Amino acid sequence: MSNSIYAERRARVASQLGKDGIALIPTAPERPRNRDSDFLYRHDSYFYYLTGFREPNAWLVITGDGKSTLFCAPKDLEREIWDGYRLGPEAAPAALGVDAAHSVAELDAQLPKLLENRDAVWYPFAIHEGLEARVGGWLNQVRARVRYGALCPEQQRDLCAILDEMRLVKDAHEQDIMRRAGQISARGHVRAMKLSARMLREGKDVREYHLDAELMHEFRLGGSQSSAYNSIVAAGSNACVLHYRSDTAPVRNGELVLIDAGCELDSYASDITRTFPANGKFSGPQRALYELVLASQEAAVAATRAGARFIDPHEATVKVLAQGMLDVGLLDKNKVGSVQDVIDNRSYFQFYMHRTGHWLGMDVHDCGSYVEPSQVGEVSERKDPLSGEIIKNRPSRVLKPGMVLTIEPGIYVRPAEGVPERFHHIGIRIEDDAIVTESGCDLISRGVPVKPDEIEALMRG
Secondary structure (H helix, E strand, O other): OOHHHHHHHHHHHHOOOOOOEEEEEEOOOOOEEEOOEEOOOOOOHHHHHHHOOOOOOOEEEEEOOOOEEEEEOOOOHHHHHHHOOOOOOOOHHHHHOOOEEEEHHHHHHHHHHHHOOOOEEEEOOOOOOOHHHHHHHHHHHHHOOHHHOOOOOOEEEEOHHHHHHHHHEOOHHHHHHHHHHHHHHHHHHHHHHHHHHHHHHOOOOOEHHHHHHHHHHHHHHOOOOEEOOOOEEEEHHHHHOOOOOOOOOEOOOOOEEEEEEOEEEOOEEOOEEEEEEOOOOOOHHHHHHHHHHHHHHHHHHHOOOOOOEOHHHHHHHHHHHHHHHHHHOOOOHHHHOOHHHHHHOOHHHHOOOOOOOOEOOOOOOOOOOOEOHHHOOOOEEEEOOOOOOEEEEOOEOEOOOOEEEEEOOEEEOOOOOOOOHHHOOOEEEOEEEEEEOOOOEEEOOOOOOOOHHHHHHHHHO
């Protein structure tokens, strides 16, 4: 990406700080995994969004007059032998387009000077452990100089309020990266589906981790840097655990497999879920529930377009699922009443307990308010029929072109009194990534089949 894009973003931030404002943005720290070994490093999304800089141990400072200063690790040839190349502060202005750069070792000495005579200091609240205390220490040094005429910032503001709104609508370059990420992830899902059917046909022992390995192989083969989150490969009843973690269970003939996995490409996430028969052939009950979930997703997709509310796809999903649960016998109409009763009383919650989507971007659960900013003061109250809790409602976000969200309905059937046994232990989720357009939405993850006949045809191949 051209440095001009990051410079334009920094300028947009600066324009919202006030002429005497200052913003501080650290990147993520390195985190130890065990002795002498760190977890794979991943930069902070806000920091990268404004710099394009991937090295750890770095800070960005933006002032209201539009100036940007980077603090980064200094050149150190001995450490670079062990840990890799460092850009260094001398090369940073030309390489990154910032106005100035210093060694991060100078941070504590320079920050009080930069904060002096500012009226507000902005930084991301509640994200970086110890950041508030560190800012407080720098401000105390400024206060120590007030008798000499120095002014100390009187306000501390959450920089996320600015950056979340900026990141919520993706520009053409971001959309292009996310499309490519969706294509890579889709190929990974296709590869896992084929392997499952092939190994079972050959009589081999198939484990969840075999399919997980296929995903990661395709992600890296396609040029992505990593997975966007811990992949979920859930066979059989494990699919009823929404954030299933283990990956050692056997993949058995006659069971479904739910895979929720996506790669991260150039700091942008993809997020795809597919559910498929391990052997490539849906049973009758499996197909019945699968087609219900797919119909609910189609209703949600139809409700996703500019001018609609973020809540609209969820409500469209729930309406279809509620009717379907009555039709197939998951819910007894003599006990729960009509479709509207199921919706009003949230009877569907036994089998569908999550929302239908979330923002997607640099983070898999990306930043951005789900409340419409122009209507944040319009508050109503309702009593939740299940918990009895009083919930404050505010108008849902109005969708705009360039917003990216997931559409992911599901059904999860755990054995319980009154639940038909033929549906026990079936967990199904179908998830796609959607870019909002003026006339609807563009599904960027459909490189992997979603219709049951197409899934079966793929797995026969």
